[in-house]
Amino acid sequence: MIKIVNLLMFLVVCFLSAEAQVKPVNPLDVPFGDPYIIFDDNSDTYYMYGTGGVTNGFVAYSSRDLKNWKKEGIVYTAEQEKSWGTKDFWAPEVYRWEDKFYMFYSAHWKENPNNELENYKIGIAVSSTPTGPFEDITGKPLFDPGYPIIDANVYVADDGRKYLYYSRCCYKHPVKSEIADWAKKKGLYDEIEESWVYGVELKPDLTGVIGEPVLLLRPPVKRNDMQAEWESRSVTSKEINRRWTEGSYTFKHGGRYYMMYSANHFAGENYAVGYATADQPLGPYTKATNNPVLEKNTHKGGLVSGTGHNSVLITKDGKMWCVYHGRTDRTGQQRMVFIDEMKILDDGTLEVQGPTHKEDNK
Template sequence: MNKIVINLFLILYLLIGSCNVRKAAVIDKMSEYSNPLPVDFGDPFVLRDGGMYYMYGTGAGAKRGFMAYSSANLKEWKSEGQVYFGNNKNGWGTGAYWAPEVYKRDGKYYMFYSAQWKHNPTNEKENFKIGVAVADKPTGPFVDLNDRPVFDPGYPIIDANVWFENGKTYLYYSRCCYKHPVESEVAAWAKAKGLYDEIEESWVYGVEMKSDFSGTIGEPVLLLRPPIKMGTDEWESRSVTSQEVNRRWTEGSFIFKNKSTYYMMYSANNFDGKNYAVGYATSRNPLGPFKKAENNPVLQKNEKVTGTGHNSVTWSPDGKDMLCVYHGRTAATGHTRLVFIDKMEILKDGRLIVHGPTIIE
């Protein structure tokens, strides 16, 4: 009898030990990137260069400009201080410095960003445009190429994203909601409910850009917009249906290519609310047409993380894992946006999935 009891205790001990090992493995796997990172960026963008990662984003204490962080492993991050100042010799902005992205071309580093243009003869509340600055190092200092934005489409724009292919350069951006009311079934529903008289929308466009980034070629092409009909992609209308605000966003686009398919990730809903989320669309051409995915959204709030959005994509140091870099909020961080990194992948059937949001407590 004693031998049987001892054997039972031994089996129980081994089972508990095995569970603890598995639990530890799960925790270790989830904590690979220590979500959230101690970086209070919105709109994070990661550049990989020379064995190092450089992260740029909105906020983090920058004064009329942008901060940067560096890392060798995506886990420990070092502040590089402010790398772009809006009052540089060619500075054209007056505020609202948002969403920087940095690309290396011919040994130089080019930062695309959004800002409020000081040329504002009609005193528009939102006079956002896109500019480009250059530096010799990823840590700056970045100086504007010109004393003006890249171009003026006649409406406010933000969230630049750039794609290079076959000697061509493509610029993607979001037209702001400002003064852009759009008729839709959602707008009609909101008006009938007495919620809002009109619903303003932001749309994602693409346009070819000159190789020296001094301007654009041809007319912008509309690529993505919120759904017109109720019951279609309803997750993109939560800012309205949850009565947050009378706006629907399609913004924060990020394009990449897998085999022969272009994937454009984008964010919808109010960036300042809990329903901010990420979806994607696919195309065979860099300027579309793009078709939204049936498994959207691929990143959205859960019981621990909210406001998940405006992502970029990078790869793990060993090159094996595709990673989604985005901002979000937790109960502990309050309204401050912090950076999260989660694995993502393209399945055999072409579907994109993000394994997140995850959090380490």
């Protein structure tokens, strides 16, 4: 009997140890903004990409367990013949299709006849390995909608069609709303600029887009909108005269399309994540009533703020994780990577079980 009990205890310990091994400890020792992780079956390895780590390019990290990360070095650089970007290389996302790895990213376009301060566009680079080197495909941005764009995300539908989601920058995009009227009446700002999320179908060969972009998400117009309070904190806290809807990530679950997105200033403490759902890849999308699903916890005695620009990772054991960046009082303005488990309940409600911090477990 004693032997059986000891055996059971040993198995329990092994099970708990295995569970602990796959749970990341936040923040990770990876100084990234806009983190994105893929799993490569061939190497049984996770690869992470993000904003930061090198000037005018991108670096990558690798891991077998999501806890211990190895820096793989520079995987993309603007010092190449087909580079079209000059600065502000942001938000890389990498996808594997037909044994090739495709990196979608944002940068400042060198063709800038009007000398715009934010001349951002989206490009695509390709590599035969997840660690690069990634080379630009065409030597120019994917397309030009007539305004600056960032934060590319791609969803591949069941029929193989690819959809690109992106954010129109706030730059030179003043929008009338009750929040803008309130800010002007209070003497805070004369106008409020906004960023909006659009979606458009990609050409199969990735050389352009099909049709016209569709507006999918934007900040609330009415002050009594249930989303208005949390999506307007950058304005109401007197931080800046902008309201963002950016960093979107789209996936399908249970026949519904989920689009997660970030609101407020990426460099501020109020950066937070919400989501919306739709029946079709290009909407219409309806924002969830339980937004935001990820936000700072400092007002509750926690240590984490500036939580946002997330992606979603399904690990090889089938768990769903929310990958995002955040800050603590110890990391200061440096954005660090966090990974917290997320779930979709039986009624379709999405929940992120974070932000967590390593000191929460002490």
